[in-house]
Amino acid sequence: MSDVSFWYKKKVLITGCTGFKGSWLTTWLIELGAEVYGYSLTPPTSPSMFELLDLQNKFTYCVGDIRNYQDFNNFLNQVNPEIVLHLAAQPLVRYSYANPIETYQTNVLGLVNVLESIRHNKKVKAIVNVTSDKCYENKEWIWGYRENEPMGGHDPYSNSKGCAELVTSCYQKSYFNVKTYGVEHNTLLASGRAGNVIGGGDWADDRLITDMIKAFLGNKSVRIRNPLAIRPWQHVLEPLSGYLMLAEQLYNGNTAFANSWNFGPDDTQVKNVEYIVDRLCKMWGDSANWVLDNESHPHEANYLKLDCSKARAELNWHPQWNLEDTLIKIIDWYQTFKYGGDLYQKTLEHIDLYSRSI
Numbered sequence: 001m002s003d004v005s006f007w008y009k010k011k012v013l014i015t016g017c018t019g020f021k022g023s024w025l026t027t028w029l030i031e032l033g034a035e036v037y038g039y040s041l042t043p044p045t046s047p048s049m050f051e052l053l054d055l056q057n058k059f060t061y062c063v064g065d066i067r068n069y070q071d072f073n074n075f076l077n078q079v080n081p082e083i084v085l086h087l088a089a090q091p092l093v094r095y096s097y098a099n100p101i102e103t104y105q106t107n108v109l110g111l112v113n114v115l116e117s118i119r120h121n122k123k124v125k126a127i128v129n130v131t132s133d134k135c136y137e138n139k140e141w142i143w144g145y146r147e148n149e150p151m152g153g154h155d156p157y158s159n160s161k162g163c164a165e166l167v168t169s170c171y172q173k174s175y176f177n178v179k180t181y182g183v184e185h186n187t188l189l190a191s192g193r194a195g196n197v198i199g200g201g202d203w204a205d206d207r208l209i210t211d212m213i214k215a216f217l218g219n220k221s222v223r224i225r226n227p228l229a230i231r232p233w234q235h236v237l238e239p240l241s242g243y244l245m246l247a248e249q250l251y252n253g254n255t256a257f258a259n260s261w262n263f264g265p266d267d268t269q270v271k272n273v274e275y276i277v278d279r280l281c282k283m284w285g286d287s288a289n290w291v292l293d294n295e296s297h298p299h300e301a302n303y304l305k306l307d308c309s310k311a312r313a314e315l316n317w318h319p320q321w322n323l324e325d326t327l328i329k330i331i332d333w334y335q336t337f338k339y340g341g342d343l344y345q346k347t348l349e350h351i352d353l354y355s356r357s358i
């Protein structure tokens with residue numbers, strides 16, 4: 001990161017702090033000495049990283065729903081954060097097929113509530129809105145998507161993230177416009193589009209690593225839906241470091257950063273599901289194995305890559321861990337869980353290792 005001391009005593013609000021990425025981000029920012037506040041529904045899974053790390057007793061967090069404008073607005077105005085990292089979302093593709101209304105209400109209207117509340121608060125200097133690589137209109141081609149390509153999304157989740165990008169763009173133009181920055185407002189807004197994020201601490205259903213770990217822990221064969229699907233896998237700390245770098249630039253008033261940013265792995269690290277499944281089965285040991293799930297499932301993208309040239313060239317953000325390093329960390333974290341080790345210390349150890357490589 002460009003300046004770790006930047007975060008010391010900064011007042012930061014994280015929405016979605018009880019989730020997978022939110023728990024890592026909260027831990028990291030507490031470690032950096034930030035004054036961290038959280039706003040979120042209760043942890044979306046059981047077990048959850050949030051509870052396993054006892055985060056509820058380590059910072060100030062409010063159980064609340066971003067679909068409720070008044071509730072979020074009250075909390076924001078009590079805290080008056082300088083920086084908002086917006087991660088709260090309904091993030092699951094298959095769940096979104098069954099629950100499109102909830103998905104759009106949370107991912108689109110919830111975002112409008114957050115941005116609208118910040119607009120009236122006037123004290124927030126930097127907002128990073130977390131969306132997804134799935135926001136792009138997926139053409140199933142071999143090239144990585146660039147930030148200026150059309151939004152889209154086949155399924156309700158992906159589409160809601162495309163909509164969230166349009167909402168972000170509207171607020172960038174209408175209310176947090178860089179041309180009127182410092183005159184009419186003091187807020188800069190950017191969006192971070194990350195690929196498939198993996199790492200210890202994820203327990204959400206229908207995600208590759210979680211499905212595998214749950215099967216391993218239960219001594220079952222893991223059922224794999226789409227072994228040839230290609231995704232930009234990366235350790236959770238990679239995009240989080242990107243969000244932090246972005247927030248720092250926005251806070252410092254660098255208007256050139258108030259737009260959208262892709263965060264994904266190097267091309268050489270983009271592998272298909274089968275590769276990852278085979279590696280993890282070998283690394284876990286015991287009798288870990290997988291079988292092909294031949295049942296029919298709702299449509300999911302087969303080929304998805306990001307072009308991250310912009311983040312590399314302008315933000316000086318670079319992935320630090322290759323896929324093998326990442327898989328080793330995943331096994332390490334879940335084996336610590338399996339054998340009842342200290343998961344807060346393990347998480348800090350991964351953060352420290354990662355920070356030293358930046």
Ligand SMILES: NC(=O)c1ccc[n+]([C@@H]2O[C@H](COP(=O)([O-])OP(=O)(O)OC[C@H]3O[C@@H](n4cnc5c(N)ncnc54)[C@H](O)[C@@H]3O)[C@@H](O)[C@H]2O)c1
Pocket residue numbers: 015016017018019020021022039040041042043044064065066067086087088089090091106110130131132133194195196197198204
């Ligand atoms: N995990 C990935 O691979 C991945 C990839 C790209 C983008 N993302 C994005 O990153 C963000 C975090 O994802 P995650 O993997 O940590 O998901 P997660 O499900 O683990 O966490 C989601 C968080 O949002 C909170 N939340 C959900 N609905 C809410 C509501 N109505 N009001 C308040 N809080 C609510 C949950 O309680 C939880 O804290 C999401 O925006 C997601 O779309 C995730």
